[in-house]
Amino acid sequence: MSINEVSTVTEITGRTRVLGILAHPTEHVKAPPGINRIAMVRGKDAVMVPLNVAPADLDSFVASLRVLKSFDGAIITVPHKQAIIGLCDEVSPHALAVGAANVLRREPDGRLVGDQLDGIGFVEGLRHQGIEVKGRRIYLVGAGGAANAIAFALADAGVARLTLANRTTDKIETLAAKLHAAYPSLDVFIGSRDPRGSDLVINGTTLGMNASDPLPLDTTHLEPEMIVAEVIMEPEITPLLQAARDAGCRTHLGRHMLDHQLQLMANFLGL
Structure with missing residues (x-):
């Protein structure tokens, strides 16, 4: 039986282990059904619920x-990925380098351990769709937790050039400095809203979740x-992806990142 064939409805018992997805707000979260299916396939008495x-x-x-x-x-997830770092007892070296964690595990003694799987899941999602990032010119918008994680994963995957863009420059300059320190041979640039000269354009911000959001980049240059x-x-299909389709670009959906993180997250959480 495959994960997708399993119902997410389960009976809660006095022994059920509780998992959460920590966000604010929680209406947009997509992970609980997938994690709950994995728990059922693996025969685990556990359930994930939203924690707003x-x-x-x-x-x-x-x-x-x-x-x-x-x-x-x-x-x-948003907006807690960076703040959670300072509240953990132990954080993986990768999460520390990124400056954000997207998974938290409670040990039996109450200690809290954080790790970062966003970037790995994003790059694996691309690869599963036949998009290899090695040797590519990448334009990445954002300087938050997800964007930081994706930037490090792209650097680790061997991209040829990484152009960083953000509405404010202080965070993006910090990210560029961290990448230079970790990957001295990587060509890292601070760019504008113009993505021209790139093979792959990535929105690593939350712009597009709300109908009133501005576009994260100048789509006239796609x-x-x-x-x-x-x-x-x-x-x-965010406004950015619709603009990309209108411009004749190939598009890559946000759900592919989650699809390839779920198994990693389930393993980390002990399912």
Whole structure:
């Protein structure tokens, strides 16, 4: 029986292990059904539920997780990926380099361990769709947790050039400096809203989740030979992807990143 053939409805018992997806808001999250299917396929008595926590309440909420003995861990998403780093007892070297974590595991003694799987999942999602990033010229918008993770994963995969763009320059300059330190031979540039000269254009921001959001880049400069990729999963076709389709570009959906993270996340969470 495949994961997709398994119902996500399960019976909650007194022994059920609790997992969460920590976000604010939670209406857009897509991971729980996939994680719950994986739990059922693996025969685990566990369930993932949404945890809607405002940034102002994050510290106190995370502290409470240490004493919640039925809690095994969580996926961390917007806007908590960077703040969660300082609330963990242990963080992987990769998450520290990126400056953001997207998974959190509670150890039996209450210690909280964080890791970062965003970038790995994104690059694997591209590869599964026949898009190899090695040797490519990449344009990446964003300087938050997801964008940082994707930038490091792209560098690790051997891209030829990485152009970084963001609405403000301070965070992007910090990201560029971290990449230079970790990958001295990588060509890293700070760009504008103009993506021309790139093979692959990636939106690593949340711009596009709301109908009122501005476009993350100047779509008038998209060219048919470009591939345009999203990290946003809801809506599936963002204004950027629609503009890319209108320009004749190949598009890559945000859900592919999640699809290739789920198994990694399930393993990390002990399923």
